[in-house]
Amino acid sequence: xxxxxxxxxxxxxxxxxxxxxxxxxxxxxxxxxxxxxxxxxxxxxxxxxxxxxxxxxxxxxxxxxxxxxxxxxxxxxxxxxxxxxxxxxxxxxxxxxxxxxxxxxxxxxxxxxxxxxxxxxxxxxxxxxxxxxxxxxxxxxxxxxxxxxxxxxxxxxxxxxxxxxxxxxxxxxxxxxxxxxxxxxxxxxxxxxxxxxxxxxxxxxxxxxxxxxxxxxxxxxxxxxxxxxxxxxxxxxxxxxxxxxxxxxxxxxxxxxxxxxxxxxxxxxxxxxxxxxxxxxxxxxxxxxxxxxxxxxxxxxxxxxxxxxxxxxxxxxxxxxxxxxxxxxxxxxxxxxxxxxxxxxxxxxxxxxxxxxxxxxxxxxxxxxxxxxxxxxxxxxxxxxxxxxxxxxxxxxxxxxxxxxxx
Amino acid sequence: xxxxxxxxxxxxxxxxxxxxxxxxxxxxxxxxxxxxxxxxxxxxxxxxxxxxxxxxxxxxxxxxxxxxxxxxxxxxxxxxxxxxxxxxxxxxxxxxxxxxxxxxxxxxxxxxxxxxxxxxxxxxxxxxxxxxxxxxxxxxxxxxxxxxxxxxxxxxxxxxxxxxxxxxxxxxxxxxxxxxxxxxxxxxxxxxxxxxxxxxxxxxxxxxxxxxxxxxxxxxxxxxxxxxxxxxxxxxxxxxxxxxxxxxxxxxxxxxxxxxxxxxxxxxxxxxxxxxxxxxxxxxxxxxxxxxxxxxxxxxxxxxxxxxxxxxxxxxxxxxxxxxxxxxxxxxxxxxxxxxxxxxxxxxxxxxxxxxxxxxxxxxxxxxxxxxxxxxxxxxxxxxxxxxxxxxxxxxxxxxxxxxxxx
Numbered sequence: 001x002x003x004x005x006x007x008x009x010x011x012x013x014x015x016x017x018x019x020x021x022x023x024x025x026x027x028x029x030x031x032x033x034x035x036x037x038x039x040x041x042x043x044x045x046x047x048x049x050x051x052x053x054x055x056x057x058x059x060x061x062x063x064x065x066x067x068x069x070x071x072x073x074x075x076x077x078x079x080x081x082x083x084x085x086x087x088x089x090x091x092x093x094x095x096x097x098x099x100x101x102x103x104x105x106x107x108x109x110x111x112x113x114x115x116x117x118x119x120x121x122x123x124x125x126x127x128x129x130x131x132x133x134x135x136x137x138x139x140x141x142x143x144x145x146x147x148x149x150x151x152x153x154x155x156x157x158x159x160x161x162x163x164x165x166x167x168x169x170x171x172x173x174x175x176x177x178x179x180x181x182x183x184x185x186x187x188x189x190x191x192x193x194x195x196x197x198x199x200x201x202x203x204x205x206x207x208x209x210x211x212x213x214x215x216x217x218x219x220x221x222x223x224x225x226x227x228x229x230x231x232x233x234x235x236x237x238x239x240x241x242x243x244x245x246x247x248x249x250x251x252x253x254x255x256x257x258x259x260x261x262x263x264x265x266x267x268x269x270x271x272x273x274x275x276x277x278x279x280x281x282x283x284x285x286x287x288x289x290x291x292x293x294x295x296x297x298x299x300x301x302x303x304x305x306x307x308x309x310x311x312x313x314x315x316x317x318x319x320x321x322x323x324x325x326x327x328x329x330x331x332x333x334x335x336x337x338x339x340x341x342x343x344x345x346x347x348x349x350x351x352x353x354x355x356x357x358x359x360x361x362x363x364x365x366x367x368x369x370x371x372x373x374x375x376x377x378x379x380x381x382x383x384x385x386x387x388x389x390x391x392x393x394x395x396x397x398x399x400x401x402x403x404x405x406x407x
Numbered sequence: 408x409x410x411x412x413x414x415x416x417x418x419x420x421x422x423x424x425x426x427x428x429x430x431x432x433x434x435x436x437x438x439x440x441x442x443x444x445x446x447x448x449x450x451x452x453x454x455x456x457x458x459x460x461x462x463x464x465x466x467x468x469x470x471x472x473x474x475x476x477x478x479x480x481x482x483x484x485x486x487x488x489x490x491x492x493x494x495x496x497x498x499x500x501x502x503x504x505x506x507x508x509x510x511x512x513x514x515x516x517x518x519x520x521x522x523x524x525x526x527x528x529x530x531x532x533x534x535x536x537x538x539x540x541x542x543x544x545x546x547x548x549x550x551x552x553x554x555x556x557x558x559x560x561x562x563x564x565x566x567x568x569x570x571x572x573x574x575x576x577x578x579x580x581x582x583x584x585x586x587x588x589x590x591x592x593x594x595x596x597x598x599x600x601x602x603x604x605x606x607x608x609x610x611x612x613x614x615x616x617x618x619x620x621x622x623x624x625x626x627x628x629x630x631x632x633x634x635x636x637x638x639x640x641x642x643x644x645x646x647x648x649x650x651x652x653x654x655x656x657x658x659x660x661x662x663x664x665x666x667x668x669x670x671x672x673x674x675x676x677x678x679x680x681x682x683x684x685x686x687x688x689x690x691x692x693x694x695x696x697x698x699x700x701x702x703x704x705x706x707x708x709x710x711x712x713x714x715x716x717x718x719x720x721x722x723x724x725x726x727x728x729x730x731x732x733x734x735x736x737x738x739x740x741x742x743x744x745x746x747x748x749x750x751x752x753x754x755x756x757x758x759x760x761x762x763x764x765x766x767x768x769x770x771x772x773x774x775x776x777x778x779x780x781x782x783x784x785x786x787x788x789x790x791x792x793x794x795x796x797x798x799x800x801x802x803x804x805x806x807x808x809x810x811x812x813x814x
Contacts, residue, residue: 013443015433016614016623019426022448026422036420038455041429041446048445055462069593103762104782109593129785152789205423265700271686272679275700279678280788282754290706293672293682293698295691303697347689381687 001169003029004056005039008049008065008075009149012041021064021147021154028158030203031173031218032165034060049078059142060165065149067132069111076118076135076146083139085119093124093133100131123164125157136164143168174225177216177244179251180236181393185213188239195235199228210382211389214244241396248392249278255399256287261336263395265291266304266325268316268342269359274388289335294325304328317342317360319371326362327369337398338364339391345383359387365398408576410436411463412446415456415472415482416556419448428471428554428561435565439573440580440627441467456485466549467572472556474539476518483525483542483553490546492526500531500540507538530571532564543571550575581632584623584651586658587643588800592620595646602642606635617789618796621651648803655799656685662806663694668743670802672698673711673732675723675749676766681795696742701732711735724749724767726778733769734776744805745771746798752790766794772805 005025011017022039029036037058042048044066053061066075080087094116101108115132118124125134130153137144145161147154166173180188185208196204201224207214215232219225233240242251256263265275275291278284294300297311306324314320325340343359350356357376362369372394376386396402412432418424429446436443444465449455451473460468473482487494501523508515522539525531532541537560544551552568554561587595592615603611608631614621622639626632640647649658663670672681682698685691701707704718713731721727732747750766757763768779779801783793803809 010612011614012429013433013446014612015430015435015437016612018430022419023422023425026420028422030422037450038458039420039448043444051445070596100784103764104784106591106594109597111593111596129789152785267679269686270683271695272674272682272698272700275679275702276677276683276791279676279702279752279791282752282787285703288678288702290702290710291679291700293679293700295682295686295695295697299697345689380689384683384686 001032001034001060001165002037002058003034003060003062004058005036006049006052006056006061006063007039007041007149008044008063009041010044010072012065013043020151021149024151024155025062025064025147025158027205027216028162029165031175032162032169033171033173033220034165034169044072044074046074046078049075050082053079053082060145061142062145062147062161064147064154067115067134067146067148069109069115069131071111073132077114079137079144079146080119083137083142083144085121085137085139087117088120090116090118090122090124090133093118093126096126096133097131125160127153128156129153134161136161171220173218173220174222175216175218176225176229177214178229178232178236178240179242179244179246179248180213180215180239181211181241181248181389181396183213183239188213188236191236195232199224199231201225202228204228209389210378211376211386211393212248216244238402241393247280248389248396250281252392252395252399253278253281253284253287255396256337257283259336259399261399262287262289262333263337263339264289264329264333264335265338266300266329266340267291267293268295268300268340269345270341270343270384270387270391271295273384274339274341274391277388277392290333292329300325304332317344317354317358319360319362319373322360322362323369323371324362326364326371330364330369336365337395338362339395341387341391343383343387345380345387347380357383359383359390361387361391361394363394363398408441408467408572409444409465410441410467410469411465412443413456413459413463413468413470414446414448414556415451415470416448417450419472420450427558428556431558431562432469432471432554432565435569436572437625438580438582439569439576440625441572441576451479451481453481453485456482457489460486460489467552468549469552469554469568471554471561474522474541474553474555476516476522476538478518480539486544486551486553487526490544490549490551492528492544492546494524495527497523497525497529497531497540500525503533503540504538532567534560535563536560541568543568580625580627581629582623582625583632583636584621585636585639585643585647586649586651586653586655587620587622587646588618588648588655588796588803590620590646595620595643598643602639606631606638608632609635611635616796617785618783618793618800619655623651645809648800654687655796655803657688659799659802659806660685660688660691660694662803663744664690666743666806668806669694669696669740670744670746671696671736671740671742673707673736673745673747674698674700675702675707675747676752677748677750677791677794677798678702680791681746681748681798684795684799697740699736707732711739724751724761724765726767726769726780729767729769730776730778731769733771733778737771737776743772744802745769746802748794748798750790750794752787752794754787764790766790766797768794768798768801770801770805 122135132148201221202219329338340362346356529542539555608628609626736745747769753763
């Protein structure tokens with residue numbers, strides 16, 4: 001099966017939005033062995049969308065964007081005119097939209113009404129994060145899929161689309177993989193050597209984030225996949241933190257819950273981002289005690305009692321300071337594990353000895369306080385995000401006892 | 408002038424690479440008022456590139472990718488066959504490629520030779536960061552631009568292309584706009600009414616983020632643009648927080664610095680994300696004092712002395728609790744402005760009276776403590792991100808004295 005992706009939206013052609021949806025959908029389709037023959041961006045105008053539809057003969061056509069409530073959102077209407085499909089009111093979608101507005105205690109606009117209309121042959125896809133539902137429409141030998149433009153709305157829907165396609169295609173594809181933390185992409189590349197060649201029946205794709213890499217293994221060959229997974233696990237046990245689909249913060253919370261232990265943070269340059277990320281996990285309240293954002297030297301001294309002498313002699317970005325912060329935090333909060341972070345996120349503040357990107361970490365656990373440091377590349381926000389991921393990796397390693405050989 | 412962008416590369420259609428080049432080029436063309444009518448991704452195959460060329464009648468055609476030394480890089484060759492252009496050796500390009508290899512102390516491959524061939528009518532664009540030069544080719548009424556795929560090689564070349572186009576076009580385009588906070592996209596749509604129609608010479612495009620919307624105005628007509636900007640400012644003064652290109656956290660830090668005032672936060676459901684976002688601004692240390700992440704009820708009581716009775720009677724997600732948090736925080740930190748946030752981010756914890764997405768805000772400023780609340784839609788992370796933007800909007804309004812009429 002071949003597919004065409006049509007991304008609708010002026011913002012894509014005006015340079016406002018990067019089309020990450022195409023990449024996300026392409027990755028998903030690849031797991032089913034579906035090849036994208038062509039990808040196009042069209043404007044919001046009827047002519048442009050129609051023009052794109054004319055240019056494809058593929059069996060599968062996925063359109064993204066243009067499902068919103070405003071008059072210039074008309075992907076669904078154009079598709080229905082083009083394929084001669086009649087729009088009818090879809091009651092449960094109307095209810096869902098009404099509910100969303102009721103919950104927000106806001107009046108529903110008439111313009112939202114049109115979001116509840118679909119061709120009667122459509123499978124309507126519920127939107128968990130917005131008002132625009134998506135749809136799968138089977139028409140003659142073609143499958144047409146409509147998805148909303150915002151990635152947070154599109155992504156949760158794609159699974160349903162893939163399941164639908166899988167059942168139609170009658171193929172079985174297996175996918176597994178690992179999340180790797182604490183090592184760069186090119187260092188991993190080197191350690192991998194000819195790993196890919198040794199597992200020819202498996203597609204292995206790395207997806208690098210800020211401070212972490214997902215390795216996703218996909219194959220029709222179940223045994224080949226399992227042997228590749230085993231080999232990877234053996235070779236990279238020191239940097240694997242779990243399955244690729246489990247965010248690192250979730251792994252950390254899981255471990256703490258298993259051990260019935262608590263955690264607290266003292267953050268300087270990351271200023272709350274570590275706590276903010278841990279709290280992504282809904283169950284976090286059972287293990288997360290407190291976090292202090294200690295951006296100024298004054299607050300480090302006042303709130304956690306760091307000695308002024310340490311500040312004067314070694315500075316806030318030092319082993320000594322993060323040691324004190326982690327240790328004092330443990331005393332004050334009575335948490336099982338405490339983490340402190342202090343660094344130079346830039347753009348200014350760097351020195352020859354401590355360049356921009358230098359970040360110190362203190363970890364107190366099981367009666368011991370240890371310190372670590374790392375120099376991260378990138379701009380201010382990237383340094384801070386990488387430091388947060390690194391800290392989560394440190395916590396993971398500390399809880400699993402893995403950190404001894406790694407640092 | 409209208410343009411077509413053709414991005415060549417299997418990696419784009421396989422979900423390996425996000426097409427950031429399109430966005431980068433589109434932004435550049437917009438400054439010249441050149442509209443992209445169509446964007447396509449093709450595979451590396453001749454048929455696919457040719458197919459894309461057939462589908463455009465635009466005056467300007469920009470192709471990216473496929474200029475490398477390997478046999479599957481053949482964008483230049485396909486374009487020359489399609490437009491009947493003869494390839495000849497370009498001496499200075501050959502020298503440049505030789506030099507690159509000499510500098511890296513590596514032998515030059517024969518395959519690199521083909522990168523030095525161009526149609527004789529081409530303006531060759533030097534590649535500062537790789538071996539593949541780009542080219543501008545004027546052929547009859549068309550301008551064809553070839554650029555290498557890697558962003559680090561493409562980006563430095565685009566300026567030369569824009570300068571060439573500007574001198575050919577002899578036009579000037581103006582762009583301005585506003586950042587709007589504290590109102591949803593569809594509510595704005597309704598308030599806008601026929602605003603767009605009343606300013607026909609101006610292109611007005613809204614770009615919605617989580618809790619904020621950028622309105623970008625673009626026009627050749629300078630007076631028309633200014634009158635549209637004035638009218639927008641008059642009508643939406645209550646929700647405008649600044650020019651579209653200044654992030655809200657930067658506006659807030661600017662205002663605090665101007666007033667020589669300080670700020671502190673007490674965060675429950677956002678758990679550090681508000682502090683984390685303010686610290687995006689490099690100069691923040693002059694105005695940011697402290698932040699407490701008070702996720703548990705226990706920590707709210709222990710760290711900021713919220714009365715146990717308030718917790719028991721009204722709960723942590725209440726006017727009374729955020730009032731106490733903001734007030735106590737002001738007393739303890741001696742900050743000019745304090746903000747507290749407590750809410751139900753979900754997925755569980757909602758009630759009929761306080762559904763998931765309900766967030767309370769306390770703001771203490773100038774001797775007064777006020778409270779606000781809002782119900783945000785979306786998943787846990789979206790609710791938390793929207794709450795952070797909303798809080799920044801509240802801070803902005805408080806500092807500018809705008810909040811009285813709005814809430």
